[in-house]
Structure formats: C-alpha cells, structure tokens
Amino acid sequence: MNTAGHTDAHGLDLIPFRGVRYIPERVGSLAAVTSPPYDVVVRPDGLLHLESADPHNIVRLILPQATTPAARNQQAADTLHSWLAEGILAPDAEPSLYVYEQRSSDMLQRGIIGALRLSEAEDGVVLPHEDVMPHVVEDRAALMRATSANLEPLLLTYRTDGESGPTGAAPVVERTALREPLLSTTTEDGFHHRLWSVTDPAELAEIQSDLSRHQALIADGHHRWATNLRLRSEHPSPSAWDYGLVLLVDTARYPLRVRAIHRYLHRLPVADALAALGDSFRVRTVGGPLGHALDALGEAAAKGNAFVLAGDGAFHLVDQPSQGLLDRTIPGEYPAAWRTLDATVLHATLLDHVWRIPDTPDHIAYIHDTAATVEKAERDGGTAVLMHPVREEVVRDLAQQGVTMPRKSTSFGPKPATGLVLRDLSF
Template sequence: MPRVDDDLPSGLPPEEFSARIFGTAEPRTGRGLELAPFRGVRFVPGVAGDLASVTMPPYDLIDDAAAMRLLAGGGHNIVRLNLPRAAGESYGTAGERLRRWLDEGALATDPDPALYVYEAARDGTVLQRGLIGAVGLRAESEGVVLPHENVFPGPVRDRLALMTAADANLEPIFLLYGGGGDAARVVDGAAAEEPLTEFRADDGLTHRLWRITDPSAHARVAADLHDKRALIADGHHRYATYRALQARRHAAGDGSGPWDSGLALLVDSTRYPPHLGAIHRVLPDLRPSDAIEQARKVFRVTDFLDEADALEALADAPRPAFLLGGDDVLHLLTNPDPDALSRSMPSEHSARWQRLDTAVLDHLLIGDVWDVPETEDAIEVVHDDPSAAIARARRTGGTAVILNPLDVDDVLAVAGEGERVPRKSTSFGPKPRTGLVLRLLGPEAGPVAREARRER
C-alpha cells in the first residue's frame, strides 16, 4: 500500500489540489445522494464518564489552549483520539488507544446498523436536527456532493494519516440539502421518542441522539434522498480525506468497501436553516499601523474607538467592507477603488464570485495591498467571534480583519455553478458534536474482534 504522502500531490495551489481531490475521474455511479445505516461506535458513560466531558467541538475549532483544557480533564475525552499531537502523541498511538477503549468497554459498537438522529438545542429551541449516516462518496462531476471551498494539502495529509492509523471516521462532516420530504418526517418522528442520549455541554447547547434501526425507515430515507444533492457546509478537508482514502484503497486493489462512504451529518436546510457566520482573519506578522497605512491607498477609512459601534457600522456598510483591529483604534474599510479592485480580481471567475467579501479580501487586501503569503503561518482564522480575533491580534502585535458573513444564496449559487468560494469563507453551524458517534472502517468491534486482537 502507498505511503500516506505518495498519493497526495504536493506543491499545488489550493484550487488545483481541490480539483485533483474532488474531481478525481471515476465512472459515474448514477446512484444519487446516499446516506447508509452503519453500526455506530459510542461512548459508554458508565465506563468512559459523562458524555459532556468526553465529547468536544470539531477538531478545527480547537486551539492549543482548548486542547490542553480537554486533556487536563484526563479520562476518555475524544481529543486523545482526534488531536493526539496536542498530547505529544503519534497517530499510531491514537489508533491503539481507540482499540484499547473498545476492548475495555469505554466504547461499544451498536448491535444493529442504524441511522442516527442528532439534535442541538438551546433553551428548548431546536437549532439543528439531522441524520448521521455513511454518505456515499461522489466525484464532483456527478453534482451530488458539492464542495464550496478549496482545500490545502497539509490538513488533508494530516487527517488521512489519522484516519489510516485509527481505521475509523472519528467525527462527521456537515452536509446541507433542500428537502422537506419523507426523510424529514422520519427524522421528526424519531425525535418525538425518548432520546438514546441527552446532555448539556459547555457550549451551552443540549445535544440529543436517537437511533433508527427499522429497515423500512432506512428505505424511506433512501428513496427520498435519491434525487437530491448536498452542499458541504463544514468538513471540506475531511471529505477530501474520504476521497483520498477511497482512491488509495481502490488503487491498492481492495475493491468496494466502507471506504466508499464517510461519516456525515445531513441536515434538511428547509426544515432547520443553518446559521452562517463569518471566519475572521488574524495576520500576526502584519503590524496594524502598516496595515492601515497601505489600506488607505485603496479604501475609504473610518475610525472607531468603541468596538460595538464599529461592529454595527460594519454590519450596515455596503459590501465589500472590512474592520481592522489590533491597536487601540478600529478601522472600517469601505468603498474600494474600482480600478484597483478590477486589477486584483481573477478574470476567470464569475461576477458574483468577484463581489464576495472574502474574494476581495484575499486578492485585493491580502494579496495586492499587503503582499502577505496565503499560508497557515501567515494567516490565522477565528470562527464567528470578532472580539476573540481582535484580542488575538492585540496579543500578537498583528492585525485582525473582521468580516460580515457571506449570504447563503451566494454560497449556494457559486457552488451550483461549479465554482468555490475562497477558502475559509463560511462558518455554518451549529456544527455536530465530536464523539457522539464514531464509524469503524475495519472489522466491527465485538467479542470475536477483541479475541482476534488479543491473539495478534
């Protein structure tokens, strides 16, 4: 079998790397959108501990400080599987730990294949409800599972190394589809029963899980989804990892198998519209004084001393607009110079794409005005929270760029036309809690599997 890096091209720009991963040439399956039942692996509270203490937000929302807090709690927190490097451990160690937790009974495999209904609520109000299952992987050319952002090689290699070592999908990606059909009735019918799991986490949300094992319900879901298509709301790098693993296993002659699908939460956006937040930037090596001096050459600049007033002005400003922070003053950038804007935007993209705030940020501000390389070291991201981004910039002596959220219709329209919004443009939520349901790719856990591991 090839090494982890051998089948992932390196040195490519994000756009070309995304095309290689998402657009891998394959025969068209003609099967449409599929979400298959599987035997979920779940924590056993009596052994592992309270579910609020062993689950976590998605891995890419966990910074170093949050990871250390989770690790300090000890025990069976899934951070020890999903982010082992935070504890200075290898991915091989994480895979061994997963199998040890199965042997010890901290994790257990459900007896029957199931679809799982997941719900997130705040103060009795349902914010999100959808189905967790194994989504069939499709080439982008089939128009079934649509990405809307590019991916970078580094995070895909990282997740592929972990997925290979664990031989498991450790957290679901987040998909949206326009439904309102029979699948939604199956979901709401299951949610009317007593939940399998219910707990309130430190994110302020109550998380609930139900299990659907009835084959007739599975058939109703399959029939309803067949002609639908789904948008990747969150988890582009993980979906790209699913595709890379699938391509590797097929190239190795392994044929069809569990690697032809990946763990996903599928939400009917007509029933439970998602929240779309912004992803703010922090440029730690760009001093605020230098940033604003250069920005004044192509933007109108309005200064604010009060953060609340500045954020309100940003929300009301004509697009594109940005708020710069990092020193004692906040600077609102509006009305970019039309000639500078026209020169900076890639001509191959549609007019709708060129109007996106994140496109203007990447090409006019970050690329042309500031000449900052598009790397993870030079550009950090903060989901949703502008105050946290501004505070991080002040700690590092760098510059924060606060954005308005993109419009959902723009994201859907861009994806539907085969384009992708710039990387880190959207923060859809609420995101599914990591650790509620895992999916094994190897032999199912159980007495026979445990005995086989002992014999090895």
C-alpha cells in the same frame, strides 16, 4: 439547496453503520468527552481545556499531541484501540442511521447521521463551496489511515420544499424524536444534544428513498471530504472506504446559521496594515465595544466590500475599495458573485497584492470566534481582520455553478459535537 436538477437514479446514497459510542458509565459525563470539530479547536488553551475535562475526551483522537506527525497519528490509533478494548467506547449492536438533535434557547436543528457513498466532484451529488489546502488534507488523511475511522462527521445540507408527506426522511426524523433517545447531554456552550438510532427496515428505506432524490452542499468539512475522496482512491472498491461519516440537515426545515471566519495576520501590525492601504480603501475608526464595530461592519457590507481591522486597541472600518485596484487584482473569468465576495477581495486584493502575505499557517490563522481573534491580535501585536457573513443563497448559487470560494469563507452552524458517534471502518 435547490434540488430541481437532481435525478432519482443518482442522488445521495446514505447507509446505516454500527456507530461507535462512549459507554456513559465509563466516563465522567458525555458532555465532558465531546469536542468542537478539530479545526475549531485552534487555541492551545482550548485544547488543554478539553484534554483536562475528561481523560477520555475525543480531542485525544482528533488532535493527538506528540513530537512528530507519525507519533501523533500512532498515538491516536493506540488510544482508540485501547478505549475499545477497555469498553470506554463500544460499537452498537446493529447498523443504524442516527437522528441527531441540537437545541439551544433560540434554535432547534435535527438531521440524520449515516455513512454516505463518496461521489467524485464531477458527479454533482455533493457540492463543495470552498477550496482546501493540500497539507491539511494530507494531515487528516494520515490520521484516518492510522485509526481506520471516521472520527467526526461532515455537516452537509440538502433542501426540500419544506413540505413533507406521510413518508420520507422528514416524517421519520420527527417520529423518531418523540422516542426515548440513546443519549442526551448538554455541552458547556448551552446546546442540548440528543441522539436516536433508526434500525427499522421500513423507516430506513423511507429515508434512503427520499435522500436518493437530492444533492447536498458541504456546509462544514471540506478538508474531511477531500480526505475521504483521497482515501477512497487508495483502496480497492468495494470497501468501507467507499463511504464517509456525515450529518445531513434539511435547511428548508432547519435553517443553519452562517457566520464569518476571521483572519489573524501574525506578522503584520495594524499600523503597517493601514499604512499599506494608502488611498485605495476608505478607512474610518469606529467606536467600540466590539458589538458596535460589528454593527458598523454589517451596515458597510450591505453596500459593498468591508472589513474591520483590530489589534491596536481600536476598530478600523475598511471599505469602498478602488474599482481600479479591484479590476487589476481580481480574476475576471469568474462570476460576478464570486468577484465581489469579501473573501475574494481580502485574498486576491489585500493579502496577495496590498499586504503581500502568503496563505500559510505561520502568516495567517483562521479563527471562528470574533472576540478571540481581537484578543489574540491585541496580545500578540498582529492584525485581526474581521469579516461579515456570506448569505447562504450566495454560497449555494456559486456551488451549483461549480465555483469554489476562497477557503474558510463561511462557518455554518451549529456544528455537530464531535464524540457522540464515531464510525470505525473495521465494524
């Protein structure tokens, strides 16, 4: 993101920590104990797949299974403590920042994992771009209270000019990536992961001095950020709770992908969804397969608000909303870039006004995988609402204006694999 407004005195404050990592000899494989972030593991079959991949899969900590929330959180705490006692997990010998690399056939991403001093929203050092749901924050906070650990990092982006001198974060990252890694593994999604520690005081100082001149955008982890802020407010400062676990990526050097997060409407059949639109939107049936429908969505979204509804065996392109309807349903006090977001139109116009669906888990599911969203709709009889991605520049510009988007408006990636390095607040 644009850092022209930062100041040397008040930027990112990233410090080393003693990372807690799996001992490779004690698990089947490092790949088998990792997981996507907790909010990406949305389907029961996905959770079961991870649980059965290895008895020590990290999902047993981030999504513990028990009959009550209190029991789940206690189970996660007990599991973490037992794995540490048994030597399944162990803290590194000295505090480190960690260089983390993700590589696929068509993408390379490198960033720095560390403990970031938590700033208040008004500080403008870390910029959120999406709203959060209080019940999710409370759920995550209860888990963190029980475990006293940061189990997975937030994904934050910062933006340099892409040029680097002989010192700074970028040169340290690139030099470190030439060394022998602490770990190397390939997960089933095809991404190859490598992790290195940075402990040299001079290199740590280079990274910290460079980052202190920047602000960051939350790319993934808004609920975890809000959770960190809440827990920090509950503990006297100074303490380990003043910091949270983050992965920082310079998107001038390593641009992230921005993908859409789709909606599944549990209780609204496609026929009812289409009937409620009346003549307030243009509706066209487009041919499959799914890729063709997404291409049509992309073409329509380039000209204005557009969505694809699915679940009845067909794909329905919904676009060209009535301007009068938009004027009546979208708050006028926000910037034009916010008022014209697809997510804004979906929530303020379609969900709130046309379909009258509350934004609660029993009515709406947020699903990252496009095909999985369609499959669920066709299997369960609801409506899949497929979205087109928002451009990163729009996200950044709104965040810098202090304007948050509707929650789950974007999916930045690739997301860091959960389970490669944890932060136990007792170390």
